[in-house]
Amino acid sequence: MKIVVVGCGTTGNLIIPKLKGDITIIDRDIVEEKNLNRLIQFTKKDIEKPKAEILGKKCKLKYKIIDLDYSNVKILKSDLVIDCTDNMETRFLINEYCIKKNIPWIYIGVIGNQGRTLLFNQDFCFRCIFSEVKGLETCETAGVDMNIVEKTCNVALEEISKMKSRGLWANGEWIKVRKNKNCPVCNGKFEILKGKREKIVKYCGSSRYQFNGNYDFELLKKRFKKKGDWxxxxxxYVFRERILVKAKDEKEAKLKLSKFIGV
Structure with missing residues (x-):
């Protein structure tokens, strides 16, 4: 079975080493020291390095250090996509692509002391349940209970092995979910696949802001006398088509970037 896992954070650290088959892992983020307590596969020597590269080499799996978006979403083509991300924008993108291409995908989400594992096919989709993201708690505001993370990941691993059951796991019970007749994705409207996305993204549980844009990567690399793909x-943290900036808030991040490159 060909599986693509998006996200090498808390849930990805637990799920990825236990998977078998043709596995590709994707992540855009860097290991931070303050998150090591919930990233069990990483150590202090991995700080400031790409999560996908470290976990990929450690587990001997294929990996991609990319920011998943509409331009490269075809990399999700597989028998199953597993969402281990920490942001809704990427989940909406995964949902649109997988629904359009009829690829089953599993959502794994943990906030505070609550965890959810959802298996999506064509019966209903992520947007049927999460039509609005404003006001939702994040790992920054609610924290993460590692015991709940482990239990939620175990449910996901069980579903991956079965790939037959359908529905939502919540409080130890199966709940039937129906399509939302007003869901844009289920009605064939794939807005994110057409390029709709945020230009500035705040990483959950991090002090980093991502700026998406057409930056001259080769020119920057030459200016700072650097080598490699980042x-x-x-x-x-400079990558092709995106830059991560450490800052206390969005205003400071914009100011820093304007001085660094000009926005």
């Missing part, structure tokens, strides 16, 4: 300069 590099670090002070508070900036």
């Amino acid at each position: 590099f670090v300069v002070d508070d900036f």
Whole structure:
């Protein structure tokens, strides 16, 4: 079975080493010291390095250090997609692609002391349940209970092995979910696949902001005398088509970036 896992954070650290088959892992993020207590596969020597690269090499799996978006979403083509991300924008993108291409996918989400594992096919989709994301709690505001993370991941692993059951796991019971007749995705409207996305993204549980744009990566690499597919300069992590900035808030991040490159 060909499986693509998006996200090498808390849930990804538990799920990925236990998977078997043709596995590809995807992540855009860097290991931070303050998150090591819930990233069980990483150590201090991995700080400031891409999560996908570290976990991919450790588990001997294929990996991609990319920011998943509409331009590269075809990398999700597989028999199953597993969502271990920490942001709704990426989940909406995964949902649109998988529903359009008829690929089953599993959502794994843990906030505070609550965990959910959902298996989606064509019966209903992620947007049927989460039509609005404003006001939802995050791992920054509610924290993460590692015992709940482990239990939620075990449910996901069980579903991956069966791939027959359908529905939502909540409080130890199966709940039937129906399609939302007003869901844009179920009605064939794939807005995110057409390029609709946020230009600035705040990473959950992190002090980093991602700026998406057409930056001259080769010029920046030459200016700072760097090599490779990504590099670090002070508070900036520079990748092709995106830059991560360490900052206390969005305003400071924009100011730092404007001084670094000009926005």
